[in-house]
Amino acid sequence: MKRAPWYLVAGAVAGFAGVIGMNSRPAASSALAQPKGTGSGAQGTQSAKTGTQAGGGTTQGGSQAGPAAATGPARTATGAMEQYGYGELSVKVTVHGSRIIAVTVPTLRTAEQYSQQLAAQVVPMLKSQVLAVDSARINGVSGATYTSEAYAYSLQSALDKLHIK
Numbered sequence: 719m720k721r722a723p724w725y726l727v728a729g730a731v732a733g734f735a736g737v738i739g740m741n742s743r744p745a746a747s748s749a750l751a752q753p754k755g756t757g758s759g760a761q762g763t764q765s766a767k768t769g770t771q772a773g774g775g776t777t778q779g780g781s782q783a784g785p786a787a788a789t790g791p792a793r794t795a796t797g798a799m800e801q802y803g804y805g806e807l808s809v810k811v812t813v814h815g816s817r818i819i820a821v822t823v824p825t826l827r828t829a830e831q832y833s834q835q836l837a838a839q840v841v842p843m844l845k846s847q848v849l850a851v852d853s854a855r856i857n858g859v860s861g862a863t864y865t866s867e868a869y870a871y872s873l874q875s876a877l878d879k880l881h882i883k
Contacts, residue, residue, distance in 0.1 A: 793813055795811060800869075
């Protein structure tokens, strides 16, 4: 009977180490880290025509300084409107050469106030990830999987329009 607590402690330590080890690896197999293919949307996301922004929508902007991959004017495209579990959004991207210099969300509609508040917190994090990796292959935000996926899919759609991978 006295050995039982030691087994529990050893098991808890091993489990904790396993969780830490899994979280320190890159999420290469994540659905967010893979660009959306053609055809109907994956995991319930579907493309729709871009509409106007509903009242109270969130718009995020900004740019990242640094050398561009090519010279010439900056180009901008807006991705497909992506529907997700709590609303719909579209992403607008600006590139200079093949480098992403700005990402915004011109259209964000949510079903409820909580979803609006969550999106207002998540969108800047997603933007930071995009600018850091300079592509649509982002990890997303834990706790906002549907929003992260819709963001990545719309971003990839915009990059496809600009013929950028």
